[in-house]
Structure formats: structure tokens, C-alpha cells
Amino acid sequence: MQIFSLCVSLPSCSSRMVLCALRQQVLRCSSHCRTWARLPQRQRSGCVYSSIHGFNQDEIKEKLQAFHGGSIDLLKQDSGIAVLTINNPSRMNAFSGSMMIDLEERVSQLENWPEGKGLIVQGAAETFCSGSDLNAVRAISNQQDGMKMCMFMQNALTRLLRLPLISVALVEGRALGGGAELTTACDFRLMEAGSVIQFDHKHMGLVPGWGGAARLVHLVGSQNALKLLGGAVKVDPELGVNIGLVDGVLEGHQKTEGAAPLLQQAENWLSRYTKGPAPVIQAVKKVVLSGRELPLSEALRTEKDIFGTVWGAPANLEALASKSKHK
Numbered sequence: 001m002q003i004f005s006l007c008v009s010l011p012s013c014s015s016r017m018v019l020c021a022l023r024q025q026v027l028r029c030s031s032h033c034r035t036w037a038r039l040p041q042r043q044r045s046g047c048v049y050s051s052i053h054g055f056n057q058d059e060i061k062e063k064l065q066a067f068h069g070g071s072i073d074l075l076k077q078d079s080g081i082a083v084l085t086i087n088n089p090s091r092m093n094a095f096s097g098s099m100m101i102d103l104e105e106r107v108s109q110l111e112n113w114p115e116g117k118g119l120i121v122q123g124a125a126e127t128f129c130s131g132s133d134l135n136a137v138r139a140i141s142n143q144q145d146g147m148k149m150c151m152f153m154q155n156a157l158t159r160l161l162r163l164p165l166i167s168v169a170l171v172e173g174r175a176l177g178g179g180a181e182l183t184t185a186c187d188f189r190l191m192e193a194g195s196v197i198q199f200d201h202k203h204m205g206l207v208p209g210w211g212g213a214a215r216l217v218h219l220v221g222s223q224n225a226l227k228l229l230g231g232a233v234k235v236d237p238e239l240g241v242n243i244g245l246v247d248g249v250l251e252g253h254q255k256t257e258g259a260a261p262l263l264q265q266a267e268n269w270l271s272r273y274t275k276g277p278a279p280v281i282q283a284v285k286k287v288v289l290s291g292r293e294l295p296l297s298e299a300l301r302t303e304k305d306i307f308g309t310v311w312g313a314p315a316n317l318e319a320l321a322s323k324s325k326h327k
């Protein structure tokens with residue numbers, strides 16, 4: 001209000017413009033705060049579990065740290081598309097304990113990336129990920145530790161899915177167990193011809209625990225999810241596309257002469273959805289996320305608030321000034 005009055009009373013036009021812009025920014029920020037205030041605390045932080053669920057993140061981190069090996073590597077590119085690589089080739093990119101901690105840290109970095117628009121999640125050395133490291137699984141096979149690891153990974157993967165970035169899992173080779181679950185924590189899945197996604201948990205006497213079952217039901221419906229989990233079905237690209245799990249099939253660059261490297265193909269595929277200014281692309285992801293996660297009335301109110309962050313913002317003003325037709 002004070003800023004608004006100042007705007008009107010200032011003599012110089014340029015000072016008035018600066019203050020008006022400032023006022024708009026303040027309004028935008030407070031609308032953003034209202035948006036997030038509407039989401040329950042846990043959802044705002046992106047986490048499913050906190051201390052009220054008896055979850056102590058530092059305690060489980062200390063345990064996980066003991067099982068080291070491999071890394072999760074993050075490359076943020078000027079294009080606004082980041083690449084997250086699951087890197088533990090000697091174990092088919094299985095998740096060691098320290099990689100779980102790495103993942104959580106990389107997600108934090110991506111949550112604080114104002115220029116970000118897209119994310120590709122891939123595995124190193126021509127395979128995606130063979131789930132959790134069975135050596136670590138053996139070492140923490142007691143029920144309590146297993147549940148804590150499960151809560152830690154659910155938090156990390158839920159935050160990954162809730163990033164304001166359009167994300168895609170690039171599946172080359174095999175995505176098994178927790179690796180299959182990881183693919184469902186992305187907005188889209190692309191598969192190389194010849195690759196496989198398999199929720200093979202039952203072969204280990206397990207069910208998904210990293211949130212993969214809940215997300216799978218949302219993606220393919222409960223009938224298909226039951227078939228995939230109950231039968232530990234090997235999902236090839238054709239089946240994946242048919243049931244709606246997979247959004248695109250990429251040419252195997254080693255088998256198909258002249259095909260672009262897979263990562264390049266994935267970037268090309270994703271770029272059609274990430275073209276444009278970062279605040280707009282992030283807003284696109286946020287409105288879809290609220291529609292996906294909130295009851296309708298709340299989703300509508302959240303959408304209105306997110307709309308308020310782009311309406312009259314630089315990208316909108318620029319488009320109004322320069323374009324009358326969209327091609």
C-alpha cells in the first residue's frame with residue numbers, strides 16, 4: 001500500500017516505473033507465499049516424512065554413509081536443462097547408501113536453481129539403474145532400518161518429482177527394482193530400443209518402497225500396476241508405450257547407424273516442452289503438479305495464485321508488446 005502511494009506521488013516517470021515494478025514484485029511474492037501457505041507444510045517442503053512421523057533424517061544419513069561407492073552427478077547446463085547421472089557402473093548403477101545421500105543433496109541443488117527448466121535422469125555406462133545395492137540391503141536387513149531407508153528415499157524421490165522442472169528418465173539398458181521406481185519419479189520416461197523397465201521386487205521377496213507403487217498406479221492404473229508388480233513383467237518400449245508408462249522410444253545409437261547419441265536425442269525430445277523463459281516453464285510444471293496432487297478446489301486456487309506470478313511479469317509483457325500471432 002505504501003509502495004503504491006509512493007508510485008503515484010513520485011515526480012519522475014522513471015522512478016515511478018521502478019517503484020511500480022517493485023510493487024508488482026511484492027504482490028507477486030505475497031501471492032507466491034499464499035500459494036505455498038495453502039499447501040500442507042510437508043508438501044511445501046516436498047517431504048512426505050518429518051519428525052512428526054518419528055523420522056530422523058540425520059540418524060539414517062549416518063547409517064547410509066557407511067555404505068559407500070558410486071556417486072550421483074549433476075550437470076546444470078546453460079540451456080536450463082540439467083543432467084543427473086546415476087554413476088556406479090561396477091554394480092550396474094545400484095544405489096549405495098552414500099548415493100542415496102548424494103541424491104538428496106542434488107535434489108536440494110535443483111530446488112534452488114532459478115534458471116532451471118528441465119531435467120534428464122540417466123544412468124552411467126549404458127545402463128539405467130539396478131535398484132538398491134544388495135550389499136547395503138543385506139547389511140540393513142532389519143525392519144527398522146529398512147523403513148528408515150524407505151522414508152529417506154520416498155522423501156528424496158517425492159522432492160525430485162515435485163521440482164519445478166520438467167523431468168524425464170532416459171532409460172538405456174535396465175531399470176530394475178528401485179531403478180524402475182526412480183523412473184516413476186520423473187514426469188516422463190524415454191526408452192532406448194532394447195531396454196527394459198522391470199519392477200522385479202518380488203524376486204527379492206519385496207515390494208516397492210521408494211514410492212514406486214503409488215506413482216505407478218497413477219501412471220498406468222491399478223490393473224496394469226498389479227500385473228507389472230505381480231508378474232515382475234519385463235516392460236519393453238512397446239509395452240511401455242501401450243500402457244502409458246513410456247512417452248517415447250529412442251533409436252539405439254550403437255545399433256542404428258547415424259542415430260544421435262541418446263542424451264542428445266533426449267535433450268531434443270525435452271526441449272519442445274522447455275522452450276521459453278524459466279519462470280513460465282516452472283509455472284507450467286507447478287500448475288500441473290497442483291492439479292495432480294491437490295483436491296480440485298485447492299488446485300484451482302493454487303492455479304490462480306501461480307497465474308498471478310506470470311501475469312504482468314516480464315515474459316508476459318514482452319509477449320504482449322511484440323506478438324499478435326503465435327505460430
Ligand SMILES: CCCC(=O)SCCNC(=O)CCNC(=O)[C@H](O)C(C)(C)COP(=O)(O)OP(=O)(O)OC[C@H]1O[C@@H](n2cnc3c(N)ncnc32)[C@H](O)[C@@H]1OP(=O)(O)O
Nearest residue numbers: 090091092094130131132133134135176177178204209210
Ligand atoms: C526398494 C528397492 C528395492 C530394490 O531395488 S531390490 C534390488 C533390485 N535389483 C535387483 O534385484 C538386481 C540384482 N542384479 C541382477 O539381477 C543382475 O546383476 C543384473 C542387473 C540383471 C545384471 O546381470 P548381468 O548382466 O549378468 O551382470 P552381473 O550380474 O554380473 O552384474 C554385474 C555386476 O553388478 C553387480 N550388481 C548388479 N546389480 C546389483 C545390485 N542391485 N546390487 C549390488 N550389486 C549389483 C553384480 O553383483 C556384478 O558384480 P560382480 O561383477 O559380481 O562384482
